[in-house]
Amino acid sequence: xxxxxxxxxxxxxxxxxxxxxGIGGGLLIVPALVLLVGxxxxxxxxTSLALLSFPIGLVALINYYKAGMVNFKAALFMLITxxxxxxxxxxxxxxxxxxxxxxxxxxxxxxxxIKLFMDK
Numbered sequence: 139x140x141x142x143x144x145x146x147x148x149x150x151x152x153x154x155x156x157x158x159x160g161i162g163g164g165l166l167i168v169p170a171l172v173l174l175v176g177x178x179x180x181x182x183x184x185t186s187l188a189l190l191s192f193p194i195g196l197v198a199l200i201n202y203y204k205a206g207m208v209n210f211k212a213a214l215f216m217l218i219t220x221x222x223x224x225x226x227x228x229x230x231x232x233x234x235x236x237x238x239x240x241x242x243x244x245x246x247x248x249x250x251x252i253k254l255f256m257d258k
Contacts, residue, residue: 141175141212142215144174144175145175145211145212145215145216146215146216146218146219147219148166148167148170148171148174148175148216149167149189149215149216149217149218149219149220149223150219150220150222150223151166151170151223152164152165152166152167152170152216152220152223153219153220153221153222153223153224153225153227154223154224154226154227155227155246156220156223156224156227156228157223157224157225157226157227157228157229157230157231158227158228158230158231158239158242159231159239159242159243159246161243163186163189163190163220163224164183164186164187164190165246165250167182167185167186167189167190167216168182168183168186169182169250169253171185171186171212175212177209177212178207180202180205180207181207181208181209183202183207184199184202184203184205184207184208184209185207185208185209185210185212185213186213187199187202187208188202188203188208188209188210188213189213189216189217189220
């Protein structure tokens with residue numbers, strides 16, 4: 139049950155960021171699955187593709203699936219809250235000044251970049 143709650147929270151967070159900043163949810167989903175749920179990088183990427191990329195990432199998804207790196211259960215649970223978060227965050231984001239959105243986006247990218255740089 140705790141794992142399903144984690145999947146729902148990750149989906150909601152990714153949906154909010156996608157709707158709020160217009161970014162792909164993978165920016166949040168991949169690191170969240172690795173850091174919070176314990177997925178391998180490959181499995182996190184494959185699961186993110188299952189959630190976000192039909193039909194764009196279908197070819198890549200097939201390769202990850204063949205390698206056993208896709209968790210469809212996780213993708214389904216995150217998809218539910220991703221849609222909800224994206225809808226409400228986008229309604230809110232369009233009411234904010236562009237400079238606020240740019241600053242939030244920059245801080246998120248910087249924090250993620252520092253984390254990637256500091257990892258071994």
